[in-house]
Every structure is written in C-alpha cells, then in structure tokens.
C-alpha cells in the first residue's frame with residue numbers, strides 16, 4: 459500500500475500524454491493550439507494539452523470511418539474482439555496506479571476513491587462487456603410461409619463519445635467498452651478539465667491489439683471539438699455524459715446535421731427519502747453522507763436533497779453530522795483523504811453562490827458553509843449541510859455539483875413522493891424503509907431511472923445506469939448499453 463510520499467514521488471516521474479491520439483499515434487492539434495491542464499489541489503499546471511478543433515475532428519472521423527469500412531475491427535469475430543478488450547482490462551490493471559494517479563491529479567479526487575471505485579469499476583466494465591459480446595444471438599422472426607426473417611444487431615459505424623470531468627476514466631469506459639465490443643470505431647472527446655487518463659487508456663488499447671483508427675481521442679473544448687463532432691455528418695451516434703444544458707445543444711446539433719442518434723446521460727438532483735420505519739438510522743445517515751460528500755459531491759447521482767420524516771429528523775441529523783466529519787477536504791494523494799478538491803475555481807464559485815442563495819432564502823447552514831479561498835492552495839470546500847430547506851428554494855431545485863446537502867422534512871408518504879418528484883431531473887433516488895410494501899410502492903412512484911432501497915450507489919456492471927426527464931435517455935452498463943451502439947437489421951429471405 460502506497461503512502462502519501464509514494465504518491466507524490468510517483469507524480470513527479472509520471473509521463474503525461476498530452477497530444478491528440480488519432481489513428482494509433484499521438485500528434486499535436488493541427489492548429490498547434492494547446493490548453494492548460496491544472497491540478498485543482500495545487501493550482502499548478504500539469505501539462506499543455508492539444509486543443510483540437512474542426513480540422514482534427516475531420517481527420518479523426520475520416521480515419522475512424524476508414525477503419526470501420528475496412529472491417530479490421532467491425533467484421534472481426536466477436537470472440538476475437540473480446541480477447542482484445544480483455545487484454546486491455548488486464549493492462550488497465552497492470553497500470554492501475556498510473557491511471558488512478560492521472561485522474562486524481564487532473565480533477566482533484568482522492569486517490570483512495572480512484573483505487574476503490576473508479577479504477578475497478580472501469581476495468582470491470584471492459585471485462586464484463588467483453589465477456590458478453592460473444593454470447594449475443596440474433597433472432598428468427600415468426601414470419602412463417604415462404605419467408606425466413608432474420609433479425610440481427612450490427613455496429614452502427616462511427617461513434618462520438620463526449621464525456622465529463624467528474625469520473626474521467628470511468629465515464630469513458632462506460633461508453634468505450636460497449637461501443638468497441640459491438641464493433642464500432644470511436645472518437646472520444648474527454649472534458650477539457652480532465653483529459654489525461656483517457657489519452658493513456660487509448661495507448662493501452664493499441665498495446666492490447668486494437669487496430670489503428672478504431673479508437674481516437676481528441677482533447678479540446680466543448681464549443682470547438684465537441685460541437686464539431688456533434689455537427690459532423692459522418693458521425694452516426696453521439697453518446698454523451700454531462701450537463702442537461704449541453705445535452706440539449708447536442709440534440710439541436712444532431713437536428714441541424716445528419717439526425718445522428720443522440721444518447722444523453724445528463725444531470726441530476728437525486729432525492730433521499732427516509733421514513734420513520736427505517737430500521738437502521740446510523741446506516742442511513744452514513745450513506746446519506748457518502749451520497750453527497752464522496753467525490754466532493756461532484757457526482758451525477760449525488761443525493762443532494764434529503765427528505766426526513768418529521769419524527770426522526772433530530773435523531774437523523776445528529777448521526778448525519780457525525781458522519782460528515784469524515785469528509786474534511788485534504789490532499790487527494792493522502793490515502794486517508796476522503797474528500798479532495800473541487801475541479802476548478804468556477805466550480806468553487808458555483809458552490810459558494812448556492813450556499814449564499816440558501817442563506818438568503820432563510821435556510822440554516824448547520825455545518826460547513828462559504829468556502830474560504832486562498833489563492834494557490836486549491837479549490838476546497840467543507841462538507842455543507844443546510845436545514846430548513848424547501849422545494850421552492852433554488853439550491854434545492856438546481857444541480858450544484860458540490861458537497862452541499864439540502865435537508866427538508868415531510869409528514870406523509872404521499873407528500874414524500876410528491877416532494878421527491880417535484881424536480882426537473884430524474885436520475886437516481888434512495889428510499890429508506892423497513893416496510894416491504896412501502897418500498898415497492900414508493901419505488902414505483904418515484905420518477906427516476908434508478909432507485910436504491912436501503913442503500914445508494916452505482917452498483918456493478920450488471921444493471922443499467924441512466925435517468926429520465928432532464929437526466930437524459932441513455933443507459934450505460936449492462937447488456938442494455940449495447941443497444942445504443944448497435945442497429946437492428948432485418949433480412950427477409952424468400953424461400
């Protein structure tokens with residue numbers, strides 16, 4: 459087990475890939491432009507990264523299409539694709555410390571969270587999906603008579619994946635594993651705030667045997683590289699994880715270009731509802747803290763709205779305050795740190811703005827509060843719990859994407875369901891009750907893609923991950939993720 463000093467010394471020697479990865483080679487952006495990748499815990503520049511634009515997108519799409527047409531990957535037997543992706547999973551494991559360190563340096567999350575969540579989940583996603591791809595069968599339709607009707611799934615072609623900064627390696631893996639397993643060529647545009655780990659991942663994919671041009675990575679900004687990909691007429695599918703605002707733009711771009719399919723995994727403002735018949739208040743409170751303070755609250759499924767039944771609210775709050783103490787911000791490379799730095803100053807300012815708006819609206823900060831920013835010392839904020847919150851307050855309705863928890867109260871089950879659903883998002887929800895009927899009843903009524911009963915968290919590769927309403931339409935993980943990256947083909951054979 460590495461110490462803080464070990465991680466710091468590794469960070470001094472690690473090689474940072476900082477150019478675009480196109481057709482199996484690193485290269486600068488055609489314009490020669492770069493942008494800075496900054497370590498949010500020290501505010502020091504890590505690398506000058508290639509800033510890709512329309513020209514680079516053109517090149518990458520051309521190479522991706524050529525690779526797809528050649529059949530070098532798209533027509534490989536699924537069992538052979540599986541072997542390459544399993545080798546990639548193996549290489550990710552071998553280079554696990556390096557990949558974990560890259561994300562921790564690049565976006566400020568704790569190294570221990572990288573090693574316990576992001577890295578194993580990313581590797582498992584590649585393994586699980588690779589293992590599934592040679593077990594998928596087509597269908598024969600019950601046409602009868604003189605016809606044979608075949609229904610099969612084919613790769614769609616060129617996939618553009620646009621990903622956010624909060625789980626750089628993991629969000630990319632959730633897209634890449636199924637898109638590649640299905641036989642597509644992919645162009646990945648990571649967030650400009652955390653592009654480093656996926657550039658290394660692409661290099662490892664080549665080492666694993668992925669043919670050139672099948673996976674290309676274009677670091678760059680959303681309004682340049684991202685927009686150019688979304689508007690491109692030779693991109694067949696756009697798989698996006700990020701904010702609902704940008705998701706909406708991508709739908710417009712698809713409409714303005716070739717009607718490419720757009721799959722959105724967007725924002726969230728997930729509720730946690732705790733009923734008075736919750737059997738284990740301590741466990742619920744510890745989970746509530748993890749659900750808002752892990753990854754600094756920069757989690758799409760963060761339960762940022764906590765609804766407590768009146769009769770248990772004081773007991774619950776005490777347990778919650780104790781659990782929150784575990785999450786003081788600290789050096790992300792210290793293995794004991796459970797909460798690192800926010801990704802940048804803009805994110806810190808957003809958090810501060812929402813805390814202020816909560817106070818202006820009359821809610822009460824019971825722990826944490828306005829961040830004290832000291833220039834050059836990182837973007838830190840304390841775990842913040844705000845009581846006296848109501849659904850008509852902006853900080854209860856809008857996604858903050860920071861460690862800020864709104865605590866509200868309710869009396870009846872109907873009221874709890876109404877309050878939980880009274881939001882534009884519908885990603886996750888957590889319900890705590892020891893009453894089986896209530897657990898089913900409430901899970902059914904809650905408008906979200908995922909509900910956890912007496913728990914919270916992403917889960918493993920076997921279950922789909924995604925939302926409804928403004929949280930999007932796509933599903934990552936599980937066999938269902940393959941639906942985004944395959945087309946149904948029907949063949950009528952006249953006998």
Ligand code: NAD
Pocket residue numbers: 620621622623624625629647648649650678679680681683684685688699700701702704705707708723724725726757758759857859885923924925929930
């Ligand atoms: P964002 O929408 O600002 O950016 C996401 C990606 O889109 C980045 O790569 C960015 O460069 C790109 N982009 C920005 N503008 C673009 C444009 N005009 N055209 C094309 N691409 C553009 O989101 P973010 O701040 O990186 O990430 C945080 C958001 O992601 C939160 O809302 C969070 O809830 C969401 N998220 C959702 C899930 C999920 O599974 N539903 C998972 C993680 C994060």
